[in-house]
Amino acid sequence: MDAEPIRVVLVDDQELVRSGLRRILRRRDGFEIVAECGDGDEVPAAVASCDPDVVVMDLRMKRVSGMAATAALRGGPPVLVLTTFRDEELLSAALRAGAAGFVLKDSPAEELIRAVRLVAAGEAVLDPAVTGRVLEAYRSSSPPPGADVARALQRLTARERTVLELMGRGLTNDEIAAELVISVVTVKSHVGKIFRALDVRDRAAAVVFAFDHGVVAPRSGG
Known part of the structure; x- marks a missing residue:
């Protein structure tokens, strides 16, 4: 019997980005997009209604940031943050808020697929290409x-x-x-x-x- 697909909520304020994510996280590859949110304030209701395995979260949104939306989900489904090279401070805050990891928006499709699967399985995903920068931001707001x-x-x-x-x-x-x-x-x-x-x-x-x-x-x- 086929395994149940990984249930995913997509959160990004750009429809074009969400469309690209839908094309990558396909059902034939073991995923099901159960909800999409265009801003962070839509996330709690979507998660409550859909019971996802993973939330794929943008950080920069118009009304409620991905960091705040992640904090609101603490104790709920794991959050995989989507980021760019310039999001170090927000990434640090997202990790503090409980994100299970992050992946770059320009990563290959295979890397995103692997990251979602790992987060769904309880693993952490910290892209080494930006980890050093994130830790600099993390240290700057932490006591020695x-x-x-x-x-x-x-x-x-x-x-x-x-x-x-x-x-x-x-x-x-x-x-x-x-x-x-x-x-x-x-x-x-x-x-x-x-x-x-x-x-x-x-x-x-x-x-x-x-x-x-x-x-x-x-x-x-x-």
Whole structure:
């Protein structure tokens, strides 16, 4: 029996962009567009009525920003943010608001498809081309790390720190399992312990922590 399609809500104030996303996220490739929103203030009602697996969210909209709309969905379906190279501050705010990750608007279709699938599966997607810039914005609005950060890192075992580093490099749970020659169940156990040790709510927050505190270095450029 065929798997159920991934239910997606598209949020962008440009019809042309939404049309392009519809052509990429096709049902034959395992997706179903269950709603479209032209601004952030339309999102809560759409999500409540459609029960999506993923919300693909633009950041810059006329009435309510994608960051604010993402915050309004906290505890709901995961949000994949669409961005451009100049959205660093908004991206930082979106991650704080609970976004599961971000992808560039000019990315290849295959990359967007992969990102939506990963977010639907509970993974984080932080495009390395802009991660360094996002973290600069993230740091500029964050207090400097102190003793609590050191203690949090000390609570990680050597294996958990390795898993965190691989998460920061963008590996999925399946890829981490293959890299470390352990089961996916064991990886998920390590990830849960990492969340508790670092006192973070989700994978995206853990990845940001890894970059921001030197567990893994962002790629330069972009």
